[in-house]
Amino acid sequence: MFIVKYIKNIFKGVKSLLVGMRRTGYYFTHHKEIITQQYPDNKETLNLPERFKGEVVLIHDENNEHACTGCTACELACPNATIKIVTKFDITAEGKKKKALDKFVYHLELCTMCNLCIIACPTDAIKMDQTFEHSVFDRKELTKILNKPGSKIRDGVE
Amino acid sequence: MWSFSNIAGSIQNWLNQTFSPTWSLVMQMIIAGIAVISLFAVLGLILVLMERKVSAWMQIRLGPNRVGPKGILQTFADTLKLLVKEGLTPAGADKLLFNLAPVLALVVGMLLMAPIAFAKDFQLWNLNIGVLYVSAVSSIMVISILMAGWASNNKYSLMGAMRSGAQIVSYELSAGLSILTIVVLCGSLNIPDIIYSQADGWWIFKGHIPAIISFVIFIIAVTAETNRAPFDLAEAESELTAGFHTEYSGMKFALFFLAEYVNVFIVCAIGATLFLGGWMPFHIGQWQSFNHVMDYIPSSIWFFGKTFFLIFLIMWFRWTFPRLRIDQLLNLEWKYLLPISMINLLLVTVIAILGWHF
Numbered sequence: 001m002f003i004v005k006y007i008k009n010i011f012k013g014v015k016s017l018l019v020g021m022r023r024t025g026y027y028f029t030h031h032k033e034i035i036t037q038q039y040p041d042n043k044e045t046l047n048l049p050e051r052f053k054g055e056v057v058l059i060h061d062e063n064n065e066h067a068c069t070g071c072t073a074c075e076l077a078c079p080n081a082t083i084k085i086v087t088k089f090d091i092t093a094e095g096k097k098k099k100a101l102d103k104f105v106y107h108l109e110l111c112t113m114c115n116l117c118i119i120a121c122p123t124d125a126i127k128m129d130q131t132f133e134h135s136v137f138d139r140k141e142l143t144k145i146l147n148k149p150g151s152k153i154r155d156g157v158e
Numbered sequence: 159m160w161s162f163s164n165i166a167g168s169i170q171n172w173l174n175q176t177f178s179p180t181w182s183l184v185m186q187m188i189i190a191g192i193a194v195i196s197l198f199a200v201l202g203l204i205l206v207l208m209e210r211k212v213s214a215w216m217q218i219r220l221g222p223n224r225v226g227p228k229g230i231l232q233t234f235a236d237t238l239k240l241l242v243k244e245g246l247t248p249a250g251a252d253k254l255l256f257n258l259a260p261v262l263a264l265v266v267g268m269l270l271m272a273p274i275a276f277a278k279d280f281q282l283w284n285l286n287i288g289v290l291y292v293s294a295v296s297s298i299m300v301i302s303i304l305m306a307g308w309a310s311n312n313k314y315s316l317m318g319a320m321r322s323g324a325q326i327v328s329y330e331l332s333a334g335l336s337i338l339t340i341v342v343l344c345g346s347l348n349i350p351d352i353i354y355s356q357a358d359g360w361w362i363f364k365g366h367i368p369a370i371i372s373f374v375i376f377i378i379a380v381t382a383e384t385n386r387a388p389f390d391l392a393e394a395e396s397e398l399t400a401g402f403h404t405e406y407s408g409m410k411f412a413l414f415f416l417a418e419y420v421n422v423f424i425v426c427a428i429g430a431t432l433f434l435g436g437w438m439p440f441h442i443g444q445w446q447s448f449n450h451v452m453d454y455i456p457s458s459i460w461f462f463g464k465t466f467f468l469i470f471l472i473m474w475f476r477w478t479f480p481r482l483r484i485d486q487l488l489n490l491e492w493k494y495l496l497p498i499s500m501i502n503l504l505l506v507t508v509i510a511i512l513g514w515h516f
Binding site: 010017020021023024025027028031033034035036038 | 212215216217218219220474475477478479494498
């Protein structure tokens with residue numbers, strides 16, 4: 001019936017509005033929920049959310065070894081050409097030529113922190129770091145080479 | 159005991175003794191004008207800060223916290239900034255109307271201050287049709303908005319102004335009808351009479367459910383009339399940049415901004431007067447000792463407490479609900495609020511005739 005539907009509509013509308021007002025009322029009275037970080041003041045105790053993404057880093061272990069095979073999956077996954085992989089050929093113990101990473105070039109100024117390269121990496125060699133103080137005086141400094149000098153691929157990573 | 163009416167009375171006596179009656183009247187008018195203007199300034203400063211803090215806490219933010227202790231001087235700094243900024247008039251604008259509109263908006267606010275009872279026996283103008291006066295004068299507001307929108311020579315401004323016109327004209331109906339329910343219940347349009355009729359209980363309690371319904375309708379309608387979210391289609395910053403005041407800058411913009419907050423204060427004061435008893439303390443029937451304790455709280459504190467409670471309610475609406483579309487807005491008014499308030503008025507009339515209210 002029309003009138004029943006009409007009255008039901010009103011009660012449904014009022015109820016949904018009250019649900020919203022309850023939520024904001026809860027936030028208004030519970031100041032511990034505030035998520036604002038007063039950044040320069042709390043530099044030491046900065047509490048970044050887990051999913052905050054700052055820049056791409058190549059993970060190196062204590063022997064200066066990484067897991068990058070130079071497969072360029074990250075380069076292909078990147079939507080705006082942030083990553084450029086330069087490969088070289090190593091000579092293995094058996095005298096065979098093997099493709100390996102020479103330079104992992106990362107253009108921070110182009111990166112949108114979309115995380116697609118991390119997902120694409122088959123060996124989990126790269127990850128998103130939470131550092132975010134990236135300002136520099138020359139934009140050339142934003143083009144980084146992620147593999148440390150003298151680093152090589154970890155044994156057993158294919 | 160210290161009270162506003164005593165201060166006003168002693169100033170009047172002193173003026174009458176010192177000057178001739180004519181000059182005394184002129185002086186009183188000047189003092190009243192200065193008082194209203196300074197009340198405007200204080201209200202602007204307090205309400206803007208309150209709005210920013212309330213919105214911040216509701217959105218899990220901190221809000222202004224840098225200027226002064228806990229950020230309480232933020233609005234002073236903003237006002238200072240607006241004062242020194244240039245008030246630009248666009249080249250294609252109608253100069254007279256463009257500059258007149260913000261002043262008119264503020265003058266409407268000033269006119270509406272006249273019949274409001276701020277404390278016991280403390281009122282600028284005690285006229286016998288106070289409620290009618292308020293509902294009549296508050297509709298002049300739409301003219302200033304239309305004026306601003308039209309004179310700006312800007313499509314966004316004009317659109318915002320037209321939306322605002324449709325909105326205010328339609329919501330005035332249900333606001334008027336919900337005001338009428340209280341007028342029917344107490345049988346007077348005089349604001350002190352309405353307040354004195356609530357000495358044994360506020361109308362929202364005495365009038366049973368119809369009074370509560372009309373209170374809810376009143377709050378919704380005045381939120382729409384003051385152009386505040388969820389009914390801020392006139393500004394709609396995500397669609398029309400700033401609606402009717404897109405082209406305004408500096409102090410002219412500040413006047414619109416101030417007029418908005420002053421209007422919020424006024425409609426909340428009217429709501430507090432009609433439904434929550436104005437300056438009348440909270441009394442429960444025959445509990446003499448409880449009533450005496452309540453009487454010790456000054457009447458001005460009761461009035462401002464109730465008004466600020468309603469202002470908080472309206473701010474709560476603003477920072478919770480999403481904006482309505484123009485068709486939803488008119489649907490809500492013509493299909494829901496208006497029929498409900500008409501039936502409600504009928505119910506209240508029956509209650510008033512049969513004397514069923516307390």
